[in-house]
Amino acid sequence: MRTDALWIERFYRTKRGQAARAMVRRRLGALWPDLTGLDVGGYGYPLPFMDAWREQARRTVVHMPEAQGAVRWPERPDGPSLTVLGGEARLPFAEAVFDRMLLAHALEESADPRKLLRELWRVMAPEGRMVIVCAHRAGIWSRADSTPFGHGRPFSRSQLSELLTGALFEPVAWANALYTPPWGWTCGPRLSESLEAIGEKIFPAFGGLILVEAVKHVGAVRPGQAERVRSKALEGRTAAGLSPARRRPLGRSVPPMQERDAP
Numbered sequence: 001m002r003t004d005a006l007w008i009e010r011f012y013r014t015k016r017g018q019a020a021r022a023m024v025r026r027r028l029g030a031l032w033p034d035l036t037g038l039d040v041g042g043y044g045y046p047l048p049f050m051d052a053w054r055e056q057a058r059r060t061v062v063h064m065p066e067a068q069g070a071v072r073w074p075e076r077p078d079g080p081s082l083t084v085l086g087g088e089a090r091l092p093f094a095e096a097v098f099d100r101m102l103l104a105h106a107l108e109e110s111a112d113p114r115k116l117l118r119e120l121w122r123v124m125a126p127e128g129r130m131v132i133v134c135a136h137r138a139g140i141w142s143r144a145d146s147t148p149f150g151h152g153r154p155f156s157r158s159q160l161s162e163l164l165t166g167a168l169f170e171p172v173a174w175a176n177a178l179y180t181p182p183w184g185w186t187c188g189p190r191l192s193e194s195l196e197a198i199g200e201k202i203f204p205a206f207g208g209l210i211l212v213e214a215v216k217h218v219g220a221v222r223p224g225q226a227e228r229v230r231s232k233a234l235e236g237r238t239a240a241g242l243s244p245a246r247r248r249p250l251g252r253s254v255p256p257m258q259e260r261d262a263p
Helices: 005-011 015-031 113-123 157-166 189-202
Strands: 039-044 059-065 083-086 098-104 124-135 169-177 209-216
Touching: 015 124, 015 169, 015 189, 015 209, 039 113, 098 113, 113 124, 113 157, 157 169, 157 209
Parallel strands: 039 059, 039 098, 059 083, 098 124
Antiparallel strands: 124 209, 169 209
């Protein structure tokens, strides 16, 4: 059973939620600084991280699974809601419509993560890019059941890599975030920033969250086949989204997502 969307929304209004939002936004801002003209989708509960893209993208929409429930986004009552409520693995979108996809609070409580990823593969454009934000198995936040990251199954890099390649995605960049402990007094803006900087340097593999960017590939492949077949790139390129030539971080600099496969 999925965590209720209203409970997740209330969490992101707390100090701990604000710290989590800030640290994830830093990573995403460095990875995808400009999505102008692209179609951007979200799945699960990615709302705290998508506001910056809503004004850039040509279109943004978020699908929330019915077992979780949905909340209105954006919050303004004078415009249309950009959230959709529906089945977990039957998305009400045509094939190949999204250039970018963000998953948060999604895989951890999915009844069938592989089936969910295959459905997301269907609605993404060829060479489209997806970022998954999920609880890290080695992090302390996955043990804090008073936060949404303490519910469901956390993941390691190798587990995510296996899931993604099995669903015909190629992982191209990795990062950890949220090194501050999940206690209210440690999650103030100044202290959490300091703890994040310390964690990135001393314990880089033990952040509370793990982020992975993956690319959708198309071609003649059999289910379960490990080979990745490339097609013409969506934007005329096949390099990782955070390659040196395209890196334009927003705000203060953050360590780049590592462009390598999981160990």
